[in-house]
Amino acid sequence: MVGIFDSGIGGLTVVKEFKLKYPNISFIYLGDTARVPYGTRSPEIIKKFAEEDTKFLVSKKVELIVVACNTVSSLALGVVKKTSRVPVFGVIDPAVKKALMVTKNNKIGLVGTRATVNSKAYSEAIIKRHASMLVPLIEEGFIKGEEIDLFINKYFKDFKDQVDTLILGCTHYPIIKKEIGKYLGNSIKLIDPAVEVVDEISNLVKKTKHPKENYYLTDINQRFLETARMFLGEDISNKTEKISFK
Ligand code: DGL
Secondary structure (H helix, E strand, O other), X not given: OEXXXXXXXXXXXXXXXXXXXOOXXXXXXXXXXXOOOOOOOOHHHHHHHHHHHHHHHHHOOOOEEEEOOHHHHHHOHHHXXXXXXXXXXXXXXXXXXXXXXXXXXOOEEEEEOHHHHHOOOOOOOOEEEEOOOHHHHHHOOOOOOHHXXXXXXXXXXXXXXXXXXXXXXXXXXXXXXXXHHHXXXXXXXXXXXXXXXXHHOOOOOOOOOOOOEEEEEOOOOHHHHHHHHHHHOOXXXXXXXXXXXX
């Protein structure tokens, strides 16, 4: 069984790709919705949260972990590896690999949380900007409309005419990929880390006859379930359970 986790709803971008590619594989999803966002916090706190998230997944006996969060991948991938002792995949390397394949002029941009942008996880050569307000908006269900367009304009304007490839370096952002694409136009290629990381694990996942999926959240609110329904195209409420870390 595969364990996939994020601070909140963003990791569902990985879940969506995972289900498309591996319909016969069991997985569990952990969203630390009681403590989202992670991206505005200090590295110490992000590491502590990552350790607690990992311990929970280990208690569920996962055989592989996908860190469906750029913030944790940037600052605490080592913590996840040390705590779990199972293969661990973060979202940074697969996305950078793809960006390098796609770029024609080597002008690559990255948009992520403040913690990700301030970390040293991505090369100096990448043009980085944080888009802090997008995570709370997306968690609140603003995935299209004038509110999100306003912030897309604010955060993505600088990339226009500057890069030919842009890494959506926060797993929340692909939820509004269509809106971002509409604003930036065809000349900028968007890299979705969810698509790339799911490809990376293909040799390690095991098929089963009766695949199961369960969602664990540290806080359940209707907004999450509603946004998840819109984004995944299915209702996950009867597969979702509220948990707390001991
Ligand atoms: N989706 C996460 C990321 O990829 C976390 C966003 C947040 O909690 O601030 O960075």
